[in-house]
Amino acid sequence: GEDVEQSLFLSVREGDSSVINCTYTDSSSTYLYWYKQEPGAGLQLLTYIFSNMDMKQDQRLTVLLNKKDKHLSLRIADTQTGDSAIYFCAEIPPRDYKLSFGAGTTVTVRA
Amino acid sequence: DTEVTQTPKHLVMGMTNKKSLKCEQHMGHRAMYWYKQKAKKPPELMFVYSYEKLSINESVPSRFSPECPNSSLLNLHLHALQPEDSALYLCASSGGSAEVQETQYFGPGTRLLVL
Numbered sequence: 363g364e365d366v367e368q369s370l371f372l373s374v375r376e377g378d379s380s381v382i383n384c385t386y387t388d389s390s391s392t393y394l395y396w397y398k399q400e401p402g403a404g405l406q407l408l409t410y411i412f413s414n415m416d417m418k419q420d421q422r423l424t425v426l427l428n429k430k431d432k433h434l435s436l437r438i439a440d441t442q443t444g445d446s447a448i449y450f451c452a453e454i455p456p457r458d459y460k461l462s463f464g465a466g467t468t469v470t471v472r473a
Numbered sequence: 474d475t476e477v478t479q480t481p482k483h484l485v486m487g488m489t490n491k492k493s494l495k496c497e498q499h500m501g502h503r504a505m506y507w508y509k510q511k512a513k514k515p516p517e518l519m520f521v522y523s524y525e526k527l528s529i530n531e532s533v534p535s536r537f538s539p540e541c542p543n544s545s546l547l548n549l550h551l552h553a554l555q556p557e558d559s560a561l562y563l564c565a566s567s568g569g570s571a572e573v574q575e576t577q578y579f580g581p582g583t584r585l586l587v588l
Contacts, residue, residue, distance in 0.1 A: 393575055404479075404563055405516065405579040412573075450515055454575045459504060459529060459567075461577060463515035 368464035380438040384451030391453040477580035496547040496564030503568040505547040510561040
């Protein structure tokens with residue numbers, strides 16, 4: 363995960379929006395991903411964005427990509443207790459197998 | 474359907490035991506992966522199989538032995554493990570008819586404890 367950086371913790375009140383940030387270094391990356399991992403579970407693919415896009419929206423999730431600054435963010439609207447999890451940002455170069463993960467952001471939703 | 478299944482869910486083994494982890498996908502994916510994940514850390518890639526051939530081995534100790542019997546199945550054979558090998562072992566798959574070939578879909582993992 364040296365090439366992908368994330369803040370480690372985020373605490374958010376139920377009903378508020380959460381914003382998780384990520385920076386990456388590999389300019390050849392084609393796809394950037396957000397995975398969610400709940401306690402004791404595997405990684406669930408939440409969403410991905412192609413590197414020539416600026417934004418992608420999927421229900422409560424909005425992904426923003428600033429390619430110039432190599433900055434990726436995930437916004438979760440109306441955060442619920444079920445959103446408490448670790449969120450991993452990941453990147454992959456084209457036609458490659460090796461996902462580079464960030465360290466993961468632990469999101470805690472408080473009532 | 475984007476499901477990868479793994480068995481067993483939990484495994485406890487002694488350092489002299491031999492055991493196997495199993496992974497299965499029916500999405501027509503042509504690449505399958507084994508990852509090791511320690512608590513609160515990102516997954517670390519161990520092996521990649523592409524079209525049933527081992528294409529990446531990330532310098533994993535020989536006490537871990539992968540096997541790909543067919544395009545839907547991936548096994549990880551374990552022998553003479555050490556306590557530090559205790560971790561969550563994740564299987565993933567990608568490719569085939571997926572919209573984005575590189576996108577990896579993960580299974581629920583096998584939580585391994587080595588005593």
